Amino acid sequence: MSILEYNGGCVIAMAGKDCVAIASDHRLGVQLTTVAMDATRIFPMHDKLYLGLTGLMTDITTLDQLFRFRLEMYEMRENRKIKPKTFSNLVSSTLYGKRFGPYFSEPVIAGLDKDNKPFLCSMDLLGCIAEADDFAVAGTCAESLLGTCETFYRPNLEPEDLFETVSQSLLAALDRDCISGWGAVVHIITKDGVTTRELDGRMD
Amino acid sequence: MDPYGQEWMNAEHSMGTSIMAVAFDGGVVMGADSRTTTGAYIANRVSDKITPMTDKIYCCRSGSAADTQIISDYVRYYLSMHDIELGEDPDVDTAAKLFRELCYHNKGQLMAGIIVAGWDKHKGGQVFTIPLGGALVQQPFAIGGSGSSYIYGYCDSNFKEGMTKEECMEFVKNALSLAMARDGSSGGVVRLVVIDKDGSERKFFPGNKLPEFWMG
Numbered sequence: 017m018s019i020l021e022y023n024g025g026c027v028i029a030m031a032g033k034d035c036v037a038i039a040s041d042h043r044l045g046v047q048l049t050t051v052a053m054d055a056t057r058i059f060p061m062h063d064k065l066y067l068g069l070t071g072l073m074t075d076i077t078t079l080d081q082l083f084r085f086r087l088e089m090y091e092m093r094e095n096r097k098i099k100p101k102t103f104s105n106l107v108s109s110t111l112y113g114k115r116f117g118p119y120f121s122e123p124v125i126a127g128l129d130k131d132n133k134p135f136l137c138s139m140d141l142l143g144c145i146a147e148a149d150d151f152a153v154a155g156t157c158a159e160s161l162l163g164t165c166e167t168f169y170r171p172n173l174e175p176e177d178l179f180e181t182v183s184q185s186l187l188a189a190l191d192r193d194c195i196s197g198w199g200a201v202v203h204i205i206t207k208d209g210v211t212t213r214e215l216d217g218r219m220d
Numbered sequence: 221m222d223p224y225g226q227e228w229m230n231a232e233h234s235m236g237t238s239i240m241a242v243a244f245d246g247g248v249v250m251g252a253d254s255r256t257t258t259g260a261y262i263a264n265r266v267s268d269k270i271t272p273m274t275d276k277i278y279c280c281r282s283g284s285a286a287d288t289q290i291i292s293d294y295v296r297y298y299l300s301m302h303d304i305e306l307g308e309d310p311d312v313d314t315a316a317k318l319f320r321e322l323c324y325h326n327k328g329q330l331m332a333g334i335i336v337a338g339w340d341k342h343k344g345g346q347v348f349t350i351p352l353g354g355a356l357v358q359q360p361f362a363i364g365g366s367g368s369s370y371i372y373g374y375c376d377s378n379f380k381e382g383m384t385k386e387e388c389m390e391f392v393k394n395a396l397s398l399a400m401a402r403d404g405s406s407g408g409v410v411r412l413v414v415i416d417k418d419g420s421e422r423k424f425f426p427g428n429k430l431p432e433f434w435m436g
Contacts, residue, residue: 024260048236048403048404049370050403052436156260157261192262192265193260193262195260198435199435219427219435220253220255220400220407220408
């Protein structure tokens with residue numbers, strides 16, 4: 017089992033009409049043993065920018081702490097919130113900075129930029145950015161997630177419909193992965209705020 | 221991650237699994253989860269791991285899906301020949317010993333953990349376990365598969381002699397639900413088979429009909 021599969025878990029993000037959704041599962045495992053069902057993989061960077069991290073949990077926690085520190089410094093110097101695209105470059109260069117001893121984590125970034133236009137991207141563990149206008153996925157069932165997203169996604173979904181689409185795409189892929197699951201959370205980010213809902217999924 | 225798919229393409233189908241069987245006066249209750257995995261991918265989430273040998277002898281399979289399918293096919297064939305020669309239903313310990321012969325003499329090539337259980341008219345309900353090396357052990361109840369590690373404490377503290385058929389079914393359902401919640405290689409639905417002197421009956425419990433425990 018590779019080091020990126022040690023703890024399990026996945027993140028999915030999808031764009032809608034002037035909104036984005038980002039969702040993840042709650043499982044924390046030690047290889048095939050489940051150790052916690054309330055792990056957090058999605059972290060708010062500011063009210064319109066969310067960072068989802070997959071892979072090794074210790075690196076997820078470290079990266080969250082690191083990026084929150086870097087953002088505090090950025091806001092102190094620039095006196096404004098960071099743009100999603102700029103943040104994605106910050107994440108990319110941080111990851112590539114450890115090119116020969118990387119953080120074992122693959123991020124997904126979801127946010128709304130100045131004009132409330134959705135921004136989505138995913139990255140590999142070395143910081144290669146893959147920007148997308150429809151959906152971005154990462155984690156142990158990334159391939160399955162790509163399949164379910166490709167099937168269920170339609171452009172310009174309203175927040176309520178986007179929530180349904182993201183939830184079904186995530187749950188269908190979780191049912192086919194042993195090391196992800198045990199509950200899920202979905203955040204819907206719009207210009208008026210963020211709605212967070214827990215999903216009722218299989219607990220096996 | 222492995223973008224070219226070599227890991228999972230070459231990983232064999234394994235039944236991570238939680239299986240168990242409990243004997244009661246007059247028969248046995250056998251149970252299993254339904255997850256078959258190829259690496260971390262769930263190849264079949266509704267598999268049937270409780271396989272008939274005769275109408276009153278079944279086996280629960282864990283380990284390599286291919287190995288246990290072939291072994292149980294051989295034993296089913298030997299038992300059907302034996303049935304014809306004997307003129308009556310084979311005994312449970314005969315079936316168990318046939319499994320043992322195959323598992324012990326081929327121990328180097330096989331990865332199979334099997335629980336054999338059933339009812340015969342000579343000794344009633346019996347449960348036999350045949351773990352990886354090919355030992356044969358009769359027990360009042362047996363648990364097996366990767367998920368069983370998580371329920372030894374539960375089973376040891378909740379098993380009592382002289383349970384009724386319904387108490388055995390509750391015991392098996394609770395134990396398997398606990399194992400499926402903690403073991404990544406177990407999950408899906410719970411299948412039960414109840415065997416007594418009148419034959420066998422299959423029962424099916426989807427995820428939402430399983431008992432719920434503390435979920436953290």
